[in-house]
Amino acid sequence: MLSEQPAPLVAAFAGLGGQRVWSLMISLxxxxxxxxxxxxxxxxxxTIMAALDVRPEAxxxxxxxxRNDGWLQSRKVGRISQHSLTAQGRAESAAxxxxxxxxxxxxxxPWQMVMTEENGREIDATLRAEGFIPVMPRVYVGRSESTAPKGSLPLRGETPPDWLRRAVEPxxxxxEYDALLHALSTLRGTLACDSHMNALEIAVLRCLIVHNWRRLALKHPALPGxxxxxxxxxxxxxxxxxQLLNRHPRxxxxxxxxxSAAG
Known part of the structure; x- marks a missing residue:
């Protein structure tokens, strides 16, 4: 059973984009x-989708x-339908x-800077696949353990100037990150550290956090610390x-x- 607690949680994220129902389900x-x-x-x-303010028909x-896209599969167990990820859905979620x-x-x-001899789609694709981020023509940055391609010049990174830090940011x-930060800060203020939440309420909370974080974090390479x-x-x-996901375990x-049965 759900209390009224999910309402302010949903409201904190209401102004953010990317709240497509199918995408919410993938996150869930x-x-x-x-x-x-x-x-x-x-x-x-x-129950969870209703708490997320999603209509039954949606x-x-x-x-x-x-199901048509090969992400989910459903089966009947008695009078209840059960829904699960397909092998494809599990593989892509795990990735x-x-x-x-x-x-x-x-x-x-630690981080490194890599200089290449020439520009080109092939060398660019190789570097990006290793997690490198382009900062200017023929110059990339990445984690120190990433493998620079043969023929390039890797240089150990020192304390970077502020302009370089900003250059790698998306x-x-x-x-959108500013808006998400505001939503997460509002959420942290709404949730008292000692507030009791049942399993369904935690599922709603985690879905909102994971979904809104996922849709931004996966749009750009991970930045070297x-x-x-x-x-x-x-x-x-x-x-x-x-902090929030660790405070409210899966x-x-x-x-x-x-x-759900208790409700």
Whole structure:
């Protein structure tokens, strides 16, 4: 059963973009039911989506789309439908999870700069695949352990100037990171440290956090810690996401079912 607690949680994120129902479901299943054999009961899913202010018809359309796309599968167990990730859905969720759930980077983390002999799509693709970020023609930066391609010139990074730190930030996402930081800060203020939340309420909370963090963090390469400004809104978001998810651990599927049945 859900109390009135999810309402202010949902309201904190209401002004953010990217709240498509099918995408919310991907975040929800990726967080709660990523393991092989994990499934979310239909009544549990309906309760969570309703708490997220999603209409039943919109949930049905999203489920239909994700089944057609090969992300979700459904089966009947008695009178209850159970929904789970397909092998494809589990694989893609697992591939994104290290980035979504990673701890905030150490701001003293070593980094490197790589200079290439020439420009070109092939060398650019190779460097980006290794996590390097372009900062100017023929110049890339990345983590110290990333492998620079043969023929390039890797240079050990020292204390970077502020202009270089800003150059690697995804400036196009700055307004969205600022908005997310405001939402997360509001959320932290709304949630008292000792407030009791049942399994369903925690599932709603985690879905909101994971979804809104995921849709920004996966749009750009991970920045080397040694190049991150401590006051960059993306880093401040990461700190709050990590804090809130650790404070409210992922509920067990059986606890979700029990909380739903109690309602």
């Amino acid at each position: 299943f990726g967080d709660l039911a990523q393991g092989n054999g994990d499934a979310i009961d239909g009544p549990v899913l309906s 949930s049905r359309v999203a489920l239909h789309r994700l 994104a999870s290290p980035r979504i759930y990673a701890a905030p980077p150490d701001l003293s983390e 400036t196009a996402l700055e307004p 040694g190049l991150i400004r401590s006051d960059w809104s993306g880093y401040q978001c990461h700190l709050l996401v990590d 509920p067990a599927l059986q606890d979700l079912a029990a909380a």
